[in-house]
Amino acid sequence: MRQKAADALPGSSWSPLEVNPNLPPERADIVIVGGGVVGWSIAYWLKQKERAQEAVKVIVVEKDPTYSQASTVLSAGGIRQQFSLPENIHLSLASADFMRNINHHLGVVNEDPVDLQFNQSGYLFLANEEVAHIMEENYSTQRGAGAKVSLLSSTQLKEKFPWINTDGVALASYGLENEGWFDPWILLNAFRRKAISMGVIQCCGEVTGFKHTLNMMTNADGEQVHFQRIKSVKVQMPNSLEYQPVECAIVVNAAGAFSGKLIDMLGIGSGPKDTFAGIPLPVEPRKRYVYVVHCPDGPGLDTPFLIDYSGVYFRREGLGGNYIAGASPEELEEPDTSNLEVDHQFFEDKVWPNLARRVPAFEKLKVTSAWAGFYDYNTFDQNGIIGIHPLINNMYFATGFSGHGLQHSPAVGRAVAELIVDGNFKTLDLSGLGFKRILDQEPILERNIV
Amino acid sequence: MLLTWRSQLRRRELQKKNAYYGYTQKLYGADIAAAYYILSLKGRFRFVGQLAWFYTDQKGKFSWDFLNHKNTLLEEIDMSYTDINYAGLGNLEEQRSLRTLSFRGCTEVDDWFLARLHMFQDSLEELDISHCPCITTGGLVALRNLKGLRRLDVSSLPGISSPGLVIILLEEMLPQCQIIATGYDHSLKQEEQ
Numbered sequence: 001m002r003q004k005a006a007d008a009l010p011g012s013s014w015s016p017l018e019v020n021p022n023l024p025p026e027r028a029d030i031v032i033v034g035g036g037v038v039g040w041s042i043a044y045w046l047k048q049k050e051r052a053q054e055a056v057k058v059i060v061v062e063k064d065p066t067y068s069q070a071s072t073v074l075s076a077g078g079i080r081q082q083f084s085l086p087e088n089i090h091l092s093l094a095s096a097d098f099m100r101n102i103n104h105h106l107g108v109v110n111e112d113p114v115d116l117q118f119n120q121s122g123y124l125f126l127a128n129e130e131v132a133h134i135m136e137e138n139y140s141t142q143r144g145a146g147a148k149v150s151l152l153s154s155t156q157l158k159e160k161f162p163w164i165n166t167d168g169v170a171l172a173s174y175g176l177e178n179e180g181w182f183d184p185w186i187l188l189n190a191f192r193r194k195a196i197s198m199g200v201i202q203c204c205g206e207v208t209g210f211k212h213t214l215n216m217m218t219n220a221d222g223e224q225v226h227f228q229r230i231k232s233v234k235v236q237m238p239n240s241l242e243y244q245p246v247e248c249a250i251v252v253n254a255a256g257a258f259s260g261k262l263i264d265m266l267g268i269g270s271g272p273k274d275t276f277a278g279i280p281l282p283v284e285p286r287k288r289y290v291y292v293v294h295c296p297d298g299p300g301l302d303t304p305f306l307i308d309y310s311g312v313y314f315r316r317e318g319l320g321g322n323y324i325a326g327a328s329p330e331e332l333e334e335p336d337t338s339n340l341e342v343d344h345q346f347f348e349d350k351v352w353p354n355l356a357r358r359v360p361a362f363e364k365l366k367v368t369s370a371w372a373g374f375y376d377y378n379t380f381d382q383n384g385i386i387g388i389h390p391l392i393n394n395m396y397f398a399t400g401f402s403g404h405g406l407q408h409s410p411a412v413g414r415a416v417a418e419l420i421v422d423g424n425f426k427t428l429d430l431s432g433l434g435f436k437r438i439l440d441q442e443p444i445l446e447r448n449i450v
Numbered sequence: 451m452l453l454t455w456r457s458q459l460r461r462r463e464l465q466k467k468n469a470y471y472g473y474t475q476k477l478y479g480a481d482i483a484a485a486y487y488i489l490s491l492k493g494r495f496r497f498v499g500q501l502a503w504f505y506t507d508q509k510g511k512f513s514w515d516f517l518n519h520k521n522t523l524l525e526e527i528d529m530s531y532t533d534i535n536y537a538g539l540g541n542l543e544e545q546r547s548l549r550t551l552s553f554r555g556c557t558e559v560d561d562w563f564l565a566r567l568h569m570f571q572d573s574l575e576e577l578d579i580s581h582c583p584c585i586t587t588g589g590l591v592a593l594r595n596l597k598g599l600r601r602l603d604v605s606s607l608p609g610i611s612s613p614g615l616v617i618i619l620l621e622e623m624l625p626q627c628q629i630i631a632t633g634y635d636h637s638l639k640q641e642e643q
Binding site: 100104107109110115117118119120121122148160176177178180182300301302319 | 453454457461536561562564565566568586587588589590591592594595597612615616619620622623
């Protein structure tokens, strides 16, 4: 009785209609779909760049708070500058700069400082005779962009790393600085903690639909082009039919491997074949396996993240003789993406032979654990897509990174925030990674994809 | 609010101290600029072929004799207990015949700083990074490039978690280097009852 009287007074939060407190607010300025490291990075940078305090209301919608299928936490966590595209090199350099000053950017008052557990080990790429000239070209591009890499000949390689079998290796490219690996979960949580402390609202739910308005215009060829403008995003609560339409001004697609599904809800890709509306977003999930192996006689503390020309890679994990290894499957042998089950036969057939050939100590190893994760694979040219969609007037994309989303996330977040707040790229010019290349069907290929 | 002000003031102070001495470099050359930078941070150094050390006293005063030795490279630098950081290493970029480097007790020396030391990989023989609170195991890995190192001092680093194992791995990584690591408690921890 006393409780009922207390609830009836104006100060209490009781109301006769039961409202689910987990629903997102009815209105927001920017809705970021996808709560991975790219989504939270964009949220942080938007709040960092807003012109006045609380000027922008940002919501991050993530459908799985356990992150069981998110690419961020399942990644091997490496960062490298050894790319062939200058935009990628600059993105990596900017992200490494960010991580170096991470406590200045993401430090929250009265909380523990962020410790990324960054291992400054560098990447080592091996090339055989056929691709050695590509490696040399890449080296000059990387040096020109400011990355600290060095080329090693076969004999120098053997001297530096006596545990490598240098058969077939013509040239090797070794990163000296700003390369290595770190813990992606810590980075994600650092972004999330800082963004929430700056006022970003986190919502757990799935985006199941959009309400948009259509504008029809006729282009020079006399064809009708439909321009859409998203009016509201329908966010459905997990395991329930309850949903909340969130009215918003801008939607950012940072859904990673599931970006393609999101766009299909808007009907992009289902238009007539030779028009812009017929070109779908070329991002699809691709499953990649990561195996944890234990080898007591393996290479020591200075093991770089070694990537062989056969596509096999491995890196040291911790101090106890554990390593993480994997390989990219061939185009035609892509595994099924309906689940995240691990195929151990793949390790036996494709990874172990090449690994043991390259590092003889790995002939005696034991697989202790394995997991699988999705790449948000850009089937068009394996490079990220950053920019606004030509047919949807208020949807920004930051997806399709094909395995580099994590290492580029701080710089990509800043780029998208600049696009939204300033209207144009200010620090890094990433217009080459926009939608134009997809509409013109001109791929910019990245030659160093792992 | 006061905490943010204090950290911002400290950050600005560090930035000013470790700024790039571009003007000095243009007027006097890279070596004198590096020397001036070291003296303004209260460090000490010695030129190649000389026996005398140039240093700053407690009040911040130093002798300007180092200006007499233009275009002489520095051989030994002692920056113990100073505020040198990653940006400040840019001032020492050109020193290709540096043999001894000491960063004992520097609070701003962290893993990224160690990674940037690769620019001295051809000449560096002695390195002292003891008592630096911000260095972790990931940073010690960055010393992989310094193949010419003969003497490394990693005593009393509070940031590394299992010092015994890390020192053994370091010895494997740098076989010709003598590693000094005192100040660690290698005894087994007692189990809580």
